[in-house]
Amino acid sequence: MSDAILSLSDVTKQFGSLLASDSVTLDLRAGEIHALIGPNGAGKSTLIKQIAGEIKSDRGDIHFNGQNINALDAVARSRMGLARTFQVSSLMPEFSVLQNVMLARQSVSGKVFRFFKPVLGDKSLVDPAMAQLERVGLADRAQMRAADISHGERRQLEMAVALALEPKAFLLDEPMAGMGPEGSKRLTGFLDGLRGQAPILLVEHDMDAVFALADRISVLVYGRIIATGTVDEIRGNDDVKRAYLGEEA
Amino acid sequence: MTMNREFLINSILAIALITVPLIALGMDEPFIITLATKVAIFAMAGVGLNLVLGYGGLVSFGHAAFFGIGGYAAGILASHALNYEPIMESPFLIEGTTQMIVIWIVALVVSALVALVIGAITLRTSGVYFIMITLAFAQMIYYFAISWPAYGGEDGLSIYVRNGFPGINTLDPISFFALCAVMLAIAMVFSAVLIRSRFGLALQGARQNAQRMTAVGIAPFRIRLVAFVISAMITALAGALYADLNRFVSPTMLSWHMSGEIMVFVILGGVGRLFGPLAGAALYIILEHLLGGVWEFWQLPLGVLLLLVVLFARGGLVGVLAGERKHV
Numbered sequence: 131m132s133d134a135i136l137s138l139s140d141v142t143k144q145f146g147s148l149l150a151s152d153s154v155t156l157d158l159r160a161g162e163i164h165a166l167i168g169p170n171g172a173g174k175s176t177l178i179k180q181i182a183g184e185i186k187s188d189r190g191d192i193h194f195n196g197q198n199i200n201a202l203d204a205v206a207r208s209r210m211g212l213a214r215t216f217q218v219s220s221l222m223p224e225f226s227v228l229q230n231v232m233l234a235r236q237s238v239s240g241k242v243f244r245f246f247k248p249v250l251g252d253k254s255l256v257d258p259a260m261a262q263l264e265r266v267g268l269a270d271r272a273q274m275r276a277a278d279i280s281h282g283e284r285r286q287l288e289m290a291v292a293l294a295l296e297p298k299a300f301l302l303d304e305p306m307a308g309m310g311p312e313g314s315k316r317l318t319g320f321l322d323g324l325r326g327q328a329p330i331l332l333v334e335h336d337m338d339a340v341f342a343l344a345d346r347i348s349v350l351v352y353g354r355i356i357a358t359g360t361v362d363e364i365r366g367n368d369d370v371k372r373a374y375l376g377e378e379a
Numbered sequence: 380m381t382m383n384r385e386f387l388i389n390s391i392l393a394i395a396l397i398t399v400p401l402i403a404l405g406m407d408e409p410f411i412i413t414l415a416t417k418v419a420i421f422a423m424a425g426v427g428l429n430l431v432l433g434y435g436g437l438v439s440f441g442h443a444a445f446f447g448i449g450g451y452a453a454g455i456l457a458s459h460a461l462n463y464e465p466i467m468e469s470p471f472l473i474e475g476t477t478q479m480i481v482i483w484i485v486a487l488v489v490s491a492l493v494a495l496v497i498g499a500i501t502l503r504t505s506g507v508y509f510i511m512i513t514l515a516f517a518q519m520i521y522y523f524a525i526s527w528p529a530y531g532g533e534d535g536l537s538i539y540v541r542n543g544f545p546g547i548n549t550l551d552p553i554s555f556f557a558l559c560a561v562m563l564a565i566a567m568v569f570s571a572v573l574i575r576s577r578f579g580l581a582l583q584g585a586r587q588n589a590q591r592m593t594a595v596g597i598a599p600f601r602i603r604l605v606a607f608v609i610s611a612m613i614t615a616l617a618g619a620l621y622a623d624l625n626r627f628v629s630p631t632m633l634s635w636h637m638s639g640e641i642m643v644f645v646i647l648g649g650v651g652r653l654f655g656p657l658a659g660a661a662l663y664i665i666l667e668h669l670l671g672g673v674w675e676f677w678q679l680p681l682g683v684l685l686l687l688v689v690l691f692a693r694g695g696l697v698g699v700l701a702g703e704r705k706h707v
């Protein structure tokens with residue numbers, strides 16, 4: 131437990147009569163990819179939102195980097211080093227691909243209230259932003275409007291923005307969604323190398339990717355974690371088979 | 380390509396603004412110079428609003444408050460100076476002034492403070508609520524001005540002699556026009572620099588996707604509040620000039636009609652386009668001048684035009700002429 135970067139205990143959120151997350155206890159350790167899987171509507175995205183601070187939990191504690199972050203808003207949590215990607219790409223459509231990443235760099239630099247220096251000539255923003263675009267293979271799209279790139283490229287841009295934040299933990303909500311087999315394979319390879327930079331809480335439906343990447347897997351069903359364990363443990367778990375993997379295995 | 384075309388359109392607008400009054404001077408048509416001055420001042424008010432409306436996506440329906448505050452700064456300070464009545468005597472003496480520079484500083488400071496308060500409250504809302512609450516605040520100030528007899532109440536306040544500026548005879552129409560045109564140019568350059576800065580990027584980001592802003596760790600509220608204050612200051616400066624143009628200030632400058640007019644300049648000319656407010660104000664004044672004299676309902680075609688712009692040409696006049704932008 132001591133090497134947990136992020137830990138949740140008893141985290142709960144109710145929408146009306148629906149328990150979207152139900153006493154969730156979970157941790158993310160240094161250097162690991164922790165996959166969070168579960169059927170549609172299980173509450174995975176809700177849990178990501180609670181961790182990111184976009185939804186206030188009804189109950190429970192979230193610790194990040196040894197600090198209780200319950201009282202911090204989403205902006206503060208991001209600035210502490212929690213970077214998330216969205217299940218449905220959430221970008222600045224009218225900005226260029228490069229500007230999307232520069233905005234994240236601007237936030238990291240801590241200097242947003244600068245009124246006179248033109249941003250596009252600012253090498254301290256442009257260079258590191260370009261570097262992240264190169265990492266995800268989007269450098270040749272840098273000057274295109276984010277609205278005009280393909281769906282798969284928008285997924286890559288989501289990643290580049292998260293990388294640009296130089297976070298201490300990644301919260302990735304279905305990064306492979308709609309990427310196609312080719313793109314998924316490439317992203318799987320990329321994420322594999324990323325765990326050394328910061329641990330990843332990975333929500334993903336693509337089971338090939340999950341089994342290839344995860345150090346541990348937690349299974350969420352109706353807001354409850356029904357099992358946490360290694361890939362082999364989860365594959366052999368009868369409850370999990372029945373509740374989730376059954377249809378595929 | 381489109382960049383070049385927009386540059387061309389902008390240049391034509393700028394040249395027209397400067398040459399029309401010069402030709403009018405040659406033809407001894409001071410009224411035309413006054414119209415051009417009005418265009419420059421309205422454009423400047425629009426440049427202020429465009430910062431929040433165009434770049435920040437915040438539909439403020441209360442910018443007449445700042446336009447009027449600027450106007451009353453000019454009117455009140457001048458009336459005290461011209462009547463030799465100090466504004467207050469204790470605990471220390473504050474006197475009026477007929478110096479535009481002092482008036483402008485007062486207009487900037489007061490409008491900034493008022494915008495800070497209004498913005499801090501209104502920017503917690505969005506959409507229709509934001510429109511209505513900015514309107515409500517402006518109306519509060521409007522009614523306050525009406526019911527404050529010390530400065531003319533409903534009748535307004537006359538400025539017997541146009542306020543002064545060092546080295547310029549402000550009573551000379553072309554000189555006063557030049558002063559207003561320079562102020563407009565400064566406001567536009569300032570605004571152009573601002574939107575290209577880090578702050579400008581954040582402001583335009585907050586317009587497009589607040590969720591994404593939050594996720595990268597930038598709070599949209601603070602960005603918007605600073606933009607709202609700067610925007611109010613520019614519009615207030617225009618208001619001070621407008622009071623001096625008319626040598627008169629009244630609650631009309633604070634009314635919701637005025638808020639609407641400033642909004643029309645921006646929307647007609649091109650929301651989020653640097654020269655949009657100038658194009659819009661020019662078109663508005665030209666229509667008013669050409670049609671207003673012969674037809675009581677001249678605002679009807681204006682309304683239709685506005686509707687067409689909103690429905691079919693979101694880039695306004697500048698957008699139609701210069702084409703869509705690649706990215707911001």
Ligand SMILES: Nc1ncnc2c1ncn2[C@@H]1O[C@H](COP(=O)(O)OP(=O)(O)OP(=O)(O)O)[C@@H](O)[C@H]1O
Binds near residue numbers: 148217
């Ligand atoms: N803001 C909300 N108000 C009410 N109900 C909500 C809200 N957000 C989510 N829900 C409900 O909570 C449940 C969990 O939703 P959530 O989006 O977290 O599921 P998920 O596990 O991410 O599903 P998917 O795999 O389809 O992305 C769903 O039944 C959803 O309809």
Ligand SMILES: [Mg+2]
Binds near residue numbers: 174175176217303
């Ligand atoms: Mg989801």
